[in-house]
Amino acid sequence: MAGSSAEQSKGRRTQPPWTPPAGTEPCKLRLYNSLTRNKDVFVPQNGRRVTWYCCGPTVYDASHMGHARSYISFDILRRVLRDYFQFDVFYCMNITDIDDKIIRRARQNHLFEQYREQRPRPAQLLQDVRTALEPLAVKLRETADPDKKQMLERMQRAVQVAAEPLEEALRSDLAAEEVDRRAQALLEEARDVLSDWLDAALGSGVTDNSIFSELPRFWEAEFHRDMAALNVLPPDVLTRVSEYVPEIVRFVQKIVDNGYGYVSNGSVYFDTAKFASSEGHSYGKLVPEAVGDQQALQEGEGDLSVSAERLSEKRSPNDFALWKASKPGEPSWPCPWGKGRPGWHIECSAMAGTLLGASMDIHGGGFDLRFPHHDNELAQSEAHFENDCWVRYFLHTGHLTIAGCKMSKSLKNFITIKDALRRHSARQLRLAFLMHAWKDTLDYSSNTMESALQYEKFMNEFFLNVKDLLRAPVDVTGQFEKWEEEEAALNESFYDKKTAVHEALCDNVDTRTVLEEMRALVSQCNLYMAARKAARRRPNRVLLESIARYLTHLLQIFGAIEEESSLGFPVGGPGSSLNLEGAVMPYLQALAEFRAGVRTIARERHVPEVLQLSDALRDDILPELGVRLEDHEGLPTVVKLVDRETLLREREEKKRAEEEKRRKKEEAARKRQEQEAAKLAKMKIPPSEMFLSEGDKRKLFEAQQKLHAEYLQTAPCGGAP
Structure with missing residues (x-):
């Protein structure tokens, strides 16, 4: 038996060893990190869990497209990390409801409404407006910024123009009703000018803390409504500065105890020189070239906090306020250093530190917050925790311009989110953002939005055509058809596009390239369907449905398709409300x-x-x-x-096109009639009469002679007039 077995073994051919297929390592997600100014491989500190803090709005006015730029972009990034890369994202955002801008605006609104309720006589209103224009004129003379100067000039001129009808009414002794109407018009136009004047004179007398809380509460509610209308996911946790004052006080005290803060005249300042010279610390990590920029530093301190007195309290002009001693006309909270209020930068450090600990994975904000806000956050947080890595990845969204011009709320050059949503849908705005890199400047213009509208229409037509194909009745076996070369080629392209999409998302979540790949895939599908139609053969249902569902999935990940949406393919089953x-x-x-x-x-x-x-x-x-x-x-x-709105817009566009076609046809007919009438009038003129006062123009004479002869032959009665 053994010999027989050996003989069999000797005669058996040796099988080659199995080897795994050669393959490439899948790409890794890289994010542009403002701390390194490079695309860094994203590695969370705790497995798949991601801690993320995002700087929220300062709520003192309507949210505008600059806010939309940041919060839609971060919403897209958050959804991609959560739904595509399958990270467990904990997203924290703050609301700034204590701030110099809020304090000033709340006082101004309060004082202006008091002034309005007093119903000043028209003559008194006119005098007050003239008085209020005087400090505006001084500010205008002292302003070097050309954009701000232009804004102030527009404001001054608008008020002056609104005052002229009231002046004329008072001179002409018009009816009281007309005088009151013109006075009300002036009061509304001069609101900002009067508010500044009233605040300068009476602001220090506003002491009721509720006045400073009502304004941000109202605008915070409006902000949340705007975000919901834009389909921006709510944060997992929302923090308000007013609710975290005790935590902020403790945070500041720890910085002082660690030797990086000092008390001066009831305020507490961060010692930038001491921090920068300490081992293991550096100041200005994000924008080191901006350290010492006094204009930027003063803007970060706030309008109400920049004065000779406040500047003299600092050891260095580069130091910034952690806690501000409250002045008359400002809200205040008790603390070890006397009544005061938090500085702007400290709020994010204290709230994020309380919830996310000594180090977070991602911190996000607008590009303009890098210095001094985020550099100061980094310094004071690392001074508090005595570490050198409070944030692992800093993500900053790009600027937003309006038709190429800088957007600025202070310059009154902005478009509110509500105004934008009156013109375009939330999906169209999001598509416009998806068509641009999240870290680059985005120009909000008619061209940008037209590109988004065309992309939406292009994708929607593809989905509708595939749905129409799938509605054609077939039996069960008819759903699965033989694949020819065309199906194999389209399927291969489908997989190539999926690979390209994945690589683009790994490359700093490059949604612009993703949308281009999606467009290219749809174009190939359209060509395939057109070729099948020309050959009178039915396109492959299963393949096209698979592609359509993949594209729908991507749009859902990006937040461009809400749950109840007519775009794309339904995700619910037969009994789902989605299966309309x-x-x-x-x-x-x-x-x-x-x-x-x-x-x-x-x-x-x-x-x-x-x-x-x-x-x-x-x-x-x-x-x-x-x-x-x-x-x-x-x-x-x-x-x-x-979508109903899309159909109604198409109907209006069709009507406009037909009207334009009709108008052009009528215009062409009118021009032909005019040309024929002009030719007939010219034909009637004998050559001898036409050139009586002319010099020797033989060629023109002969041409006219020929033209007139033609007229004499064709005109009735021998061409007699």
Whole structure:
């Protein structure tokens, strides 16, 4: 037996060893880190858990497109990290409800409303406005910034123009009602000028803390409504400065105890020189070249906190306030150093430190916050925790410009989110942001939005065409068709695009490239469907549905498709509320077939009234319900569920195009008539009369002679006038 076994073993051929297939290592997510100014591989400190703090808004006015730039961009990044890369993201955001801007605006609003309630006589109002314009004129003379100067000039001129009708009314002794109307118009136009004047004179007398809390509470609520309208996910935790004053006081005290803060005249300042000279610490990590920029530092301190007295309290002009002793007309809280209020920079450090600890994975904010705000945050937090890495990755969104111009709330050059949403949908705004890198400047303009609208329409038409294809009845086996070379090629391209999308998302979440790859994939699908249609062969249903669902998934990850959306493919099952199309389409299809039959009979029997009713159903009635019918000669009517606003906009555009076509046709006919009339008038002139006062213009004479002879031959009665 053993010998036999050995013989068998000797005769058996040796099998080659199995080797794993050669492959490339998958790409890793890299994020642009402002701390290193490089794209760094993203590695959270605690496995898949990501701690993220985002600087929230200072709530004293309406949220604008600059806010949308940051919070939509961070929402996209957050969704991609959570839903694509499968990180467990804990997202914390603050609300700044104690700030110099809020204090000043709250006082101004309060004092202006008091002034309005006093109902000043028109003559007194006019005098007050003239008085209020005097400090504005001084500010205008002292302003070197050309943009600010232009803004102040516009304000001054607008108030002066509004004052002229009231001055005339008082001189002319007009009726009291007309005088009051003009006075109210001036009061509204001069609101900002009067508010500044009233605050300068009476602001120190405003002492009720509730006045300083009502304003931010109102605007915070508006901010949350705007974010919800933009489909921005709410934070996992929201912190308000007013609710964290005790934590801020303790945080500041620890900095003082560690030797990096000092008390001066009831305020507490951060000692930048002491911190920078300490081993293991450095000041100005994000923008070292900006250290010492006094203009930026003073803007960070706030308008109410920059004075000769406050500057004299500092050991160095580079030091910044951790805690501010409250002056008359400012809210205050008790603390070991006397009544005061938090500085701007300290709030984020204290609140983030309380919730996220001594080190976080991601800190986000707008590009303009790098210095001094975020550099000061880093310094004071590392001074508090005695470490050198409070933030691992600093992400800063790019600026937003408006038609190429700098957006600035202080210069009154901004568009509110509510105004933007009146012009475009939240999806269209988000697509515009997705078409630009999150860290680069984005220009909000008609061209930018037109690109977003065209992209939305392009994608939606693809989804609608695939849905129409899938509605064609087939039996169970008919769903699976033989693949030819065209299907294999499209499927290979599909996988190539998925690889390209993944690589783009790994490369600093490059959504611009992702959208381009998605567009290219749809273009290939459209060519495939067109070729199949030309060959009178049905496109492969399973392959196209798979591609459509993948594209829908990407748009959902980016937040461009809400749960209840007509764009893309439904994600719910047959019983889901999302399956609206499945519920209504059989009825719409029956209606379309009935209409097609009626139109055929109406054409055969020449009944234009019925054709008009059929067109009205297609063009006027169904679009109001979000239904588009597409008639194709010799083919069944295509039924598509489309967003109602999109259909109404298409209808208006079609009407405008038809009106423009009609206008151009009428204009062309009018020009032809004018040309023919001019030619006829010229033909009537005998050559001898035309050139009586001319010199020797033989060629012109002969041409006119020929033209006139032609007229004499064709005109009735021998051309007699």
